[in-house]
Amino acid sequence: MKRLTVNGKGVDIDADASTPLLWVLRDHLGLTGTKYSCGIGACGACTVHIAGKPVQSCVTELKAIDGPVTTIEGVSTDRVGKAVQEAWVKLDVVQCGYCQSGQIMAATALLSSPAALSDAEIDAAMRAALCRCGTYPRIRAAIKEAARALRSAQSGPLFNAPIDVGAAAASADSRRSGLPELPVCSPMQQV
Amino acid sequence: MHRITTAIDAGSFVNPLGAAAMVESGVIHGLGQALLWEITLRAGQVEQGNFDSYRLPRMDEAPAIDVELITSGAERTGMGEAAVPTVAPAVANALAALTGRRQRRLPLKAAPAEAV
Numbered sequence A: 001m002k003r004l005t006v007n008g009k010g011v012d013i014d015a016d017a018s019t020p021l022l023w024v025l026r027d028h029l030g031l032t033g034t035k036y037s038c039g040i041g042a043c044g045a046c047t048v049h050i051a052g053k054p055v056q057s058c059v060t061e062l063k064a065i066d067g068p069v070t071t072i073e074g075v076s077t078d079r080v081g082k083a084v085q086e087a088w089v090k091l092d093v094v095q096c097g098y099c100q101s102g103q104i105m106a107a108t109a110l111l112s113s114p115a116a117l118s119d120a121e122i123d124a125a126m127r128a129a130l131c132r133c134g135t136y137p138r139i140r141a142a143i144k145e146a147a148r149a150l151r152s153a154q155s156g157p158l159f160n161a162p163i164d165v166g167a168a169a170a171s172a173d174s175r176r177s178g179l180p181e182l183p184v185c186s187p188m189q190q191v
Numbered sequence B: 001m002h003r004i005t006t007a008i009d010a011g012s013f014v015n016p017l018g019a020a021a022m023v024e025s026g027v028i029h030g031l032g033q034a035l036l037w038e039i040t041l042r043a044g045q046v047e048q049g050n051f052d053s054y055r056l057p058r059m060d061e062a063p064a065i066d067v068e069l070i071t072s073g074a075e076r077t078g079m080g081e082a083a084v085p086t087v088a089p090a091v092a093n094a095l096a097a098l099t100g101r102r103q104r105r106l107p108l109k110a111a112p113a114e115a116v
Helices: A021-028 A079-090 A100-112 A119-126 A136-155 A164-169 B016-035 B084-099
Strands: A002-006 A009-013 A047-050 A053-056 B003-009 B064-070
Touching: A047 A100, A053 A100, A079 A100, A079 A136, A100 A119, A100 A136, A119 A136, A136 B016, B003 B016, B003 B084, B016 B064, B016 B084
Parallel strands: B003 B064
Antiparallel strands: A002 A009, A047 A053
């Protein structure tokens, strides 16, 4: 039996000490928002937070958990997590959705650290999270939107101001999509 | 791969933000097809068993993507995966222009062993 804190609640887990956190969450606690995908820590779909740091829960054993766990079900109680979710909705990031719990957890961990947010830092922090639908450009834009919203919230009145992309893109007559300039990134590594 | 510029005429767009997302993600998909996706056989068995050996594009490999939505007023068409098949030929042409050697197989290689 191991005592954990999951999304702010204390829970006792009766499972083998080597049980991956992913299955503790899904099978023992019914928190199925965290997804199983590769099972070897290679895709990021199962990302949750332990003490605010992103971990791949499929390769994190129960006995190794040394801090409070936050999952996609609990992330919106955090102001950064809420800002990330709102940016995801505003920019319509999600397509099939399977990887997106992990994407949101990775993005929330990134934006929770006080470091500056260069494209290279976004890429480094999000590189572990695969998206087969290819929503990366939208994820990158949404992370920047969430960062902007968080900065505005700190300085006051602009928090709920509409973003440019929705208004511009909503104009169906426009020949331009009105999408924000996307950053230029490192080249594909194999070419 | 630094930037890909696209244009699509689907007649008119009910949801421009979603339509542009279809193009952006189609480009990422197409880049995987052009540069990464590869299933190889060894002694009759597929060598790639998971995402550690089967490469998909990752965040740091997603280029800047320009999306131009053209509203011609023609009859509406679908948007699903429309961008995907345009990417590999465009990248192959760009590589041929850059290197002077034309590749005929996917995924494209940095140093083609059997360039034609």
